[in-house]
Amino acid sequence: MALTPGGSLNLTPASIKATLNTNYLDFTGTTDTTWAQQYLPDLMEKEAEVFGNRTISGFLSQVGAEESMAADQVVWSEQGRLHLTYTCTVTTAASNLITINDHIDTNAVYANGSHGIRVGDTVILSTATKTVKGMVTVDLAATAINTLTVAPYNSNDLADTRIGMADGDTAVIMVYGSEYAKGTAGQTTANEPSFKSYSNKPIIIKDYYEVSGSDTSKIGWVEVSGEQGQNGYLWYLKAEGDTRARFNDYLEMSMIESVKGSNDNVIDSSSHMGAVADQAVGTEGMFAAIENRGNITTGVDGTDTTTDLAEFDLILAEFDKQGSIEENMLFLNRKTSLAFDDMLAAINGGYAGGSSFGVFDNSEDMALNLGFSGFRRGSYDFYKSDWKYLNDKGTRGSINDKDTVGAVRGVIIPAGVSSVYDQQLGKNLKRPFLHVRYRASNLESRKMKTWTTGSVGAATTDIDKMGIHFLSERCLIVQGANNFMMMK
Numbered sequence: 314m315a316l317t318p319g320g321s322l323n324l325t326p327a328s329i330k331a332t333l334n335t336n337y338l339d340f341t342g343t344t345d346t347t348w349a350q351q352y353l354p355d356l357m358e359k360e361a362e363v364f365g366n367r368t369i370s371g372f373l374s375q376v377g378a379e380e381s382m383a384a385d386q387v388v389w390s391e392q393g394r395l396h397l398t399y400t401c402t403v404t405t406a407a408s409n410l411i412t413i414n415d416h417i418d419t420n421a422v423y424a425n426g427s428h429g430i431r432v433g434d435t436v437i438l439s440t441a442t443k444t445v446k447g448m449v450t451v452d453l454a455a456t457a458i459n460t461l462t463v464a465p466y467n468s469n470d471l472a473d474t475r476i477g478m479a480d481g482d483t484a485v486i487m488v489y490g491s492e493y494a495k496g497t498a499g500q501t502t503a504n505e506p507s508f509k510s511y512s513n514k515p516i517i518i519k520d521y522y523e524v525s526g527s528d529t530s531k532i533g534w535v536e537v538s539g540e541q542g543q544n545g546y547l548w549y550l551k552a553e554g555d556t557r558a559r560f561n562d563y564l565e566m567s568m569i570e571s572v573k574g575s576n577d578n579v580i581d582s583s584s585h586m587g588a589v590a591d592q593a594v595g596t597e598g599m600f601a602a603i604e605n606r607g608n609i610t611t612g613v614d615g616t617d618t619t620t621d622l623a624e625f626d627l628i629l630a631e632f633d634k635q636g637s638i639e640e641n642m643l644f645l646n647r648k649t650s651l652a653f654d655d656m657l658a659a660i661n662g663g664y665a666g667g668s669s670f671g672v673f674d675n676s677e678d679m680a681l682n683l684g685f686s687g688f689r690r691g692s693y694d695f696y697k698s699d700w701k702y703l704n705d706k707g708t709r710g711s712i713n714d715k716d717t718v719g720a721v722r723g724v725i726i727p728a729g730v731s732s733v734y735d736q737q738l739g740k741n742l743k744r745p746f747l748h749v750r751y752r753a754s755n756l757e758s759r760k761m762k763t764w765t766t767g768s769v770g771a772a773t774t775d776i777d778k779m780g781i782h783f784l785s786e787r788c789l790i791v792q793g794a795n796n797f798m799m800m801k
Contacts, residue, residue, distance in 0.1 A: 358536040368558050369702045370565040373749060376642060376726050381753035387790060388512045397429045397488040403478050429504040430461060433491045438463055440484045448492060515752055515788040516596045518567055522556040523780040524549040526769050553781055560783045568749060568789040571598035596788045606794035611801045621656055628798055629691050636796045638727040640694045645723035646703035646713065649800060653697055657688055725798035746796065751787040759786040
């Protein structure tokens, strides 16, 4: 009987009394034979959270709500404007009549044609250099579409040289009332209320994490931690928790950044998303909704992005043209947030000579608060908050650094609720201007769905691994986007 020793046994005796690298562990080595550190280090087992809370979600929960839906599309309607104001072109400024056409209908289609102005209406006609008040005397819609005649009230406005209007001038016409002679008949046509209809579709968002069955039982020397509350020495707990936290952020980021497909690109093709010609992929996120239906400010002159009162007053003037919602929320990146603080501090009478105490609850015995969480300008209240999504280098912060021209400085979102007609329920409802719709029924909720497959724990397959699946199907509804403002 023969004994064959293992080939990797350490059978060579040491020639001197010394510690060798074959006897001790080395935390800087790559194999067990190079662990030459003979002294045990002071091991800090807890993983250091050097980035703080790494998640960026929470924005939508502050400004919106979540509701279930049971369809592939959400359709809602929004009221049109009540009063009649149009953009037009002056075509005959001479003589004592003014004929205008090319009405740009901001209030949809009315019963008497593509505009709601009728004979007998009193109007204001205004160009860049002149404003005239008159009466509509002839409606030529039957023979010349979108053409009518306005007679000025003041005889001094009759001649072309005095009226200050020339053929081809762009003008604005606004109805402010009507006037009829005694004993005459009234109107024969009626205006119907107008509305605009919008729609959005949900998208399916997925993620996945897997670990082999063997690795679920391996212990590590690092005590993990994470935003999902995971802790211990099993590394897969951290990996699964990070995947879950990242997926939660994706749910919000998708609702902010998503855009609709154009029906003619590679993504829409059947080989990728299986879409057909009339079913574009994608969904309209918040940024896209504001760019398509809302307002954008790029500074006073279009290039100056330094926030000051001049720019802010322009923002207020635009809000006056829209819904004039008094309470609004500002979500800003760091630079713009500090610019707002500087702008507000500069208004303080004692700012030039230093700090003034007793203002904004500042006193000599407390640290001076140089930040502002809210302010009022004109008839509007604004509540300011930093938006981590625009600052974090792992999200929009890095994009804004790269593309400074198209960088998003912040958004202004109306607070409160809006009254809308719900096509599914068939009635008007009060909802936040911003809310998320997710697919759900009595059997299935796809708001945030997760399930486990594999043979670890409760076995579902014979594969020696654990797979964790994440899924959600949702879209964002931006109602009254004309009241939103994106700061670029």
